[in-house]
Amino acid sequence: MHQTQQHYRACNLCEAICGLEITTKNREIISIRGDKKDPLSKGYICAKALALKDLYEDPDRLTQPRIRKGSDWHTIDWDSAIQLTVERLLQVRAEYGSHSVAVYQGNPTVHNLGMMTHGREFFQSLGTRNHYSATSVDQLPQQLVALWMYGHQLLLPVPDLDRTQLLILIGHNPIVSNGSLMTAPNIRNRIQQLQQRGGELVVIDPRFTETAALAQTHLAPTPGSDFYLLAAIVRQLLIYQPEPPTKLNDLVEGYEKLMHLFAPFHLELASRKTGIPVSSIQQLVTDILHAEHAVVHGRLGISTHQQGTLCHWACQLINLISGNFDAQGGALFAQPAIDLTHITPGQFATECARVDQLPNFCGEFPVSCLQTEIATPGQDQIRALVLSAGNPVLTTPAGKDLAAAIKSLEFCVAIDFYQNESSGLAHLILPPTMALERDHYDLIFHHFSVRNSTRWNQALWSRQAHQRHDWEIFNALNETYHKNLPSNHTLLPDPSVLIDMGLRTSSLQPDSELAELSLASLKCQPHGVDLGPLRSSAKTKLKTKSGKIQCAPERLIQAIQGLKHTDTETAEDTGYKLISRRDSRSNNSWGHNFARLTKGRSRFYACLHPDDMLQLDVNDEQLIQISSTTGEITLPVRADNKLLRGVVSVPFGWGHHHAQSRTQQANQVGGQSINDLTDPKRYDAVSGVAALTGTPVKIHKAH
Ligand code: SF4
Structure with a gap:
């Protein structure tokens, strides 16, 4: 007779890497719960973790070539x-x-x-x-900025979420994504804790996102205008901080060039480009300057953007100029046990x-x-x-x-x-x-975790x-x-051998909880091992040739100087702008084959401001046709009075109706693909990354 068994491992569906407690019996998954002893997630899981059982049992999942x-x-x-x-x-x-x-x-x-x-x-x-x-x-623009400023594509400072007092998220909706380049399970709880200790969340996003709904302040810039906002903040901060913060004085190069480079990006220009009042931008600058600890974190919305690399440069500069880089409660490098x-x-x-x-x-x-x-x-x-x-x-x-x-x-x-x-x-x-x-060991997301930890994840069975x-x-x-x-x-050899080698040669000093770092020692700690809060480490971690932070990399100087920041409207400034949105039960294009995550009222619809709907003469659930230079899609629309006028949002990763796919549930849900509208010829001029945010589109009532 087979006994039930408990297994402990991390969920690998998203960057939050939550600890799971999985009960099995004879190759059957009985239940999936949060692992309360996981040092990072402490028992939290989201609805998607349960879909691992669905994925395991999915008759559409292939097991043979x-x-x-x-x-x-x-x-x-x-x-x-x-x-x-x-x-x-x-x-x-x-x-x-x-x-x-x-x-x-x-x-x-x-x-x-x-x-x-x-x-x-x-x-x-x-x-x-x-x-x-x-x-x-x-995330390529973020990695590119990390390479140029800090000397390595993976040296991405992480928000010290559990100790900051002012968290500014731009183009990031972690309540839905569960955090990105910021491994932070149970983000809702972490935001609540921030607010309970008197801190503030500011969300900058053209859409009133699920995260914006928790924020004390929501600023909604016109899609694609983010750099003007960020650059104006950099400019204003430089007025207060013309010299590098004292503790970074020996660690920076090129700081003196910034004032000249950012001089044209004044508050009025930012306001005209973004639609955000000057007073709101100035207030944000004041809040950053006065916060005991503050951090700006930008993600997808400003990565897939025509000025994506410039946006991420500006985010890094805001943290640096305000003295929050490599500082508790600011932006710090994580210390993974296997440091790539x-x-x-x-x-x-x-x-x-x-x-x-x-x-x-x-x-x-x-x-x-x-x-x-x-x-x-x-x-x-x-x-x-x-x-x-x-x-x-x-x-x-x-x-x-x-x-x-x-x-x-x-x-x-x-x-x-x-x-x-x-x-x-x-x-x-x-x-x-x-x-x-x-078996699994997370080689990437411990680099972006808001708290250092490590864990080995054993397969449930052979x-x-x-x-x-x-x-x-x-x-x-x-x-x-x-x-x-x-x-x-x-x-x-087997990946476990490589992980053992990586752990044994780790530069991390084991603490009392862990006598040594090795595969064997991690196997004895099935819930994972806490390696402590983020710590100041820039001096030892920077990989630039000079060992210093490059504040003004040459290619970014060229890019900012080449930017046309006139107030003249271009063809892109008129008409509707397309932005994507995600659902907390969706996982990019996959995870759509599970009834558990796709049941209920359809989540596949466009959103428009009610005044735009009035102008288009459409009501809730009526079909609209959205077209771009690339293609067109037809889908139902719903009113969203928190959306800016002239902006249309469409869910990402859908459109499972192709004859060649064999994912029955996903095909049934269907939907349309936003990427039938996005244009490969629109890209970030610096990195070449596709500018998916703010694609110009036309909208008509469908007949
Ligand atoms: S947030 Fe959900 S999907 Fe992401 S790792 Fe945790 S349980 Fe898995």
Whole structure:
């Protein structure tokens, strides 16, 4: 007779990495609860954690390789699938050269250990320069600023959320996302605690978001105008703080250039561009100056933006000038047990994309170039694609065009346990085990955590004979690939061996709770280990050549000086602007196949200000047609009197109605993809990252 068992591990669905207590019986998940002993989440979980059970039980989840013949799919054994994948990749490479094979890695990559360790190894073996990932429709500008200012793409200061007195969030809705580049489980409770200790939350977002609803102050700038607001704050702070804060005096370079660079960005210009009164901006500056501890944290809304890199530079400068960088209650670097800032810092613009000429970052071109690189004939045209844990047809600009391009490829293989709108276009799908079936150590999000901690996450049970872990798939591909090449290759060991090595060589000093850092010691601490609050560490962590913070990196100087900050209206300033929104029960494009998360009243509708609806002669639930230079979608509309006039919001990650997808619940919910409207030709001039925020659109009543 089988006994119930308790397992402890972290949820890997989002950046909050909440501790879970999972009860199982004979490979059946009985319950999922929050792990009260987890040092970071202390028992908190959100509704999505329960979906891990749904994911495990989902009949649509693939567990064996599938091959497509025409529109029919068949199961195939692992050896044949691996052999066929390698043969086809090598054929394409032999005929067209190594750059004709491309790789796209989706957002789940960073949430899965084997993809981080072994995926990277295989993709590098392919020898192609055509790497793409979800980074370039997300946080790339933040990483670029970190690289230029602090010397490493992962040196991203984290808000010291539990000790700050003034938290300013811009383009960030953590009540829905559960925090991003700010690992902070139970963010609602942390915000309440901030307010109970007399602190203040300010939210800057064109939409009255779920987080704005908790804030004492909500400022709603016109979409795309954020840099003018941030730059005006920098300018005003510099008036009060013309010299670097004393404690940073020996740690900064280029501070003296800032006053001149930001001089044109006065309060009146910011007010005209953003629609926010001068008095409100000035009040915010005063609040930052007077707060005992303050921190600004910007996220997606200002990353996927035509001035995304400039926006994130300004955020860093606000923290720095106000004396809140590397300070308790301000913005501090986390101290992960395995610190990836000791390895390759990253590079920018070592090459440009063949067709669109956009720069690469850390060996990746912006994903908005992928479609043109496939569709444009010429030397190094992409002919084969490895899609790893991603659904770019729904999550990257001009998704329909990308789908057509993927269909035209000579070969496409997907490493994914769902046959979705993108992997359904592949010739082969190699499905890895799902999260609970494999070991996990979070290599990324301990770098962005509001409190230092570490934990090993043991698989619930061994995989079944017909399954493969992601790292096993990559090792098999690598082994077969190299058998066909003259080069020798040594395969990586099991990821747990790599984690043990990383822990044993950690520079972190173990404390009394943990005699030593090793895999064995973490296995004895199934709830994870608290490594204490964030600490001042910039002096030892900075990786710039001079060891100092670069306040005015050369490329940002060029960008700010090249900015046209006239008051003249451009074509983009007129008409409607499109912004995206997310739902707390949605997880990018996936997680939509679970009835638990998609049941109830439809969440797929556009929002408009009531006056705009009046002007368009539409009522709640009537259909509107939204069109852009890229495409058009039709969907129901609802009034939102907290939205700015001229702004339309549409949920992100939907549109599961493609013939090739085999996700029954998601297909039933359907919806439309916002990325049928976004334009790959709109991008951040500095980083090349797609400007998904503020796409100009036209709206009509649908007939
Ligand atoms: S907040 Fe994120 S990590 Fe925590 S339970 Fe929800 S989905 Fe999982």
